[in-house]
Amino acid sequence: MSARAASAPDTDAVVLVVNSGSSSLKYQLIEPAAGRTLAAGLVERIGMEDGHLQHRIPADDASFDEAVVVPDHEAAFRVMLGAFAAHGPSLDEHAPIAVGHRVVQGGARFFEPTLVDRLVKINIDELSALAPLHNPANLAGIEAAEHAFPEVPHVAVFDTAFHQTMPPAAYSYAIDRALAAKHRVRRYGFHGTSHAYVSRAAAEFLGRPVEELRQIVLHLGNGASACAVSGGRSVETSMGMTPLEGLVMGTRSGDIDPAVLFHLHRRAGLSVDELDRLLNSESGILGLGGHRDMRDLTHAADAGDADAVLALEVYTHRIRSYIGAYAAQLGRVDAIVFTAGVGENSAIVREWSLAGLEGFGVLLDADRNRERSQAARRISADDSRVEVLVVPTDEEFEIARQTLAVVAPPPVE
Numbered sequence: 557m558s559a560r561a562a563s564a565p566d567t568d569a570v571v572l573v574v575n576s577g578s579s580s581l582k583y584q585l586i587e588p589a590a591g592r593t594l595a596a597g598l599v600e601r602i603g604m605e606d607g608h609l610q611h612r613i614p615a616d617d618a619s620f621d622e623a624v625v626v627p628d629h630e631a632a633f634r635v636m637l638g639a640f641a642a643h644g645p646s647l648d649e650h651a652p653i654a655v656g657h658r659v660v661q662g663g664a665r666f667f668e669p670t671l672v673d674r675l676v677k678i679n680i681d682e683l684s685a686l687a688p689l690h691n692p693a694n695l696a697g698i699e700a701a702e703h704a705f706p707e708v709p710h711v712a713v714f715d716t717a718f719h720q721t722m723p724p725a726a727y728s729y730a731i732d733r734a735l736a737a738k739h740r741v742r743r744y745g746f747h748g749t750s751h752a753y754v755s756r757a758a759a760e761f762l763g764r765p766v767e768e769l770r771q772i773v774l775h776l777g778n779g780a781s782a783c784a785v786s787g788g789r790s791v792e793t794s795m796g797m798t799p800l801e802g803l804v805m806g807t808r809s810g811d812i813d814p815a816v817l818f819h820l821h822r823r824a825g826l827s828v829d830e831l832d833r834l835l836n837s838e839s840g841i842l843g844l845g846g847h848r849d850m851r852d853l854t855h856a857a858d859a860g861d862a863d864a865v866l867a868l869e870v871y872t873h874r875i876r877s878y879i880g881a882y883a884a885q886l887g888r889v890d891a892i893v894f895t896a897g898v899g900e901n902s903a904i905v906r907e908w909s910l911a912g913l914e915g916f917g918v919l920l921d922a923d924r925n926r927e928r929s930q931a932a933r934r935i936s937a938d939d940s941r942v943e944v945l946v947v948p949t950d951e952e953f954e955i956a957r958q959t960l961a962v963v964a965p966p967p968v969e
């Protein structure tokens with residue numbers, strides 16, 4: 557049984573999952589019990605002249621691409637509805653009983669999936685101060701979806717929720733307490749939906765209760781974060797108040813001495829907005845190696861580009877540092893789990909990240925690491941004390957599952 561079906565509730569209900577970014581709308585129509593995606597799609601370049609729709613129907617192995625004009629999120633929803641009408645599946649036959657939304661920043665207020673009402677929307681809007689790149693788009697998506705699906709409940713699933721179990725020692729910054737409290741400056745952590753799903757799927761793969769396991773989950777996508785998961789609960793994660801802290805990412809610097817900002821402001825005359833753009837959009841492997849996409853960076857490194865090689869070294873050096881730190885926090889590591897676009901696909905990133913950890917009981921099997929597969933798999937050697945796994949993430953499915961749990965909770969036995 558797949559990790560999807562194994563953890564799904566027993567019903568044939570269908571849920572629409574929406575992930576709205578500032579310029580894109582990703583959607584999936586999911587039947588959680590069967591672990592099945594009926595349709596998946598993406599409306600890109602919202603607000604620009606040259607919008608693009610991709611609509612896929614996995615069962616038919618069919619994919620439709622169209623040029624579309626989408627001035628805003630509401631138009632994006634109309635495009636999505638048009639794609640269902642034109643290419644199927646029929647939303648009358650497979651009517652969603654709820655819409656689940658990814659919301660990036662839930663602050664300290666939201667620690668579980670939440671039914672959206674007026675007050676919840678006010679809170680999401682208010683939390684935009686802590687996630688200016690993400691929450692406004694998430695809210696625009698919710699409002700457009702409410703307009704398109706006025707009859708069904710809408711549920712917000714927060715990236716931050718899974719990390720609400722972090723202890724104060726892990727989430728507090730060492731700055732003035734009163735100032736931090738007033739402005740809600742603390743670490744929140746992100747990618748929680750993925751860390752929750754992957755840590756559970758890893759336990760299923762190992763055939764062991766998640767409560768018994770201490771895991772380090774490495775979500776390496778465009779954004780990247782590490783999470784120490786003890787007994788199924790997040791105890792530490794690398795992203796902080798915003799998704800900028802921690803690992804090196806496609807365009808984000810991750811950890812940096814904050815004094816670099818003072819220096820660049822005073823000496824190079826960069827404004828706060830310019831520094832924001834520098835660290836969020838022009839840094840990471842793009843800034844170091846000239847490519848934001850790991851495939852392009854790896855090709856350049858293979859071709860002997862020294863900047864690309866250094867970018868890969870910095871990227872994996874940072875991962876190794878976090879593995880060491882989290883091993884110390886956990887006291888014992890049962891599994892290191894790689895996930896998301898880079899974690900699932902890049903053998904070289906996995907190999908370099910774990911290089912030199914043999915003394916800590918981490919032994920990679922070179923052949924297993926190079927195998928290509930979409931399934932959860934073990935890539936450690938048989939005599940490795942720590943299991944090393946690749947477990948594909950599935951944020952949309954996890955959002956669908958959590959949404960269903962809110963609108964149709966399983967009966968209490």
Ligand SMILES: Nc1ncnc2c1ncn2[C@@H]1O[C@H](COP(=O)(O)OP(=O)(O)O)[C@@H](O)[C@H]1O
Nearest residue numbers: 776777778779848849850851896897898901902
């Ligand atoms: N075969 C591959 N080898 C190396 N990197 C890959 C491969 N496939 C995808 N990636 C990388 O995965 C990253 C995107 O990950 P993904 O999880 O899809 O991102 P997000 O969901 O955050 O947009 C990109 O850097 C991309 O280059």
Ligand SMILES: CC(=O)OP(=O)(O)O
Nearest residue numbers: 746747777778779799
């Ligand atoms: C929170 C975050 O970094 O998300 P993403 O990886 O989708 O950019």
Ligand SMILES: [Mg+2]
Nearest residue numbers: 777896897951
């Ligand atoms: Mg992703």
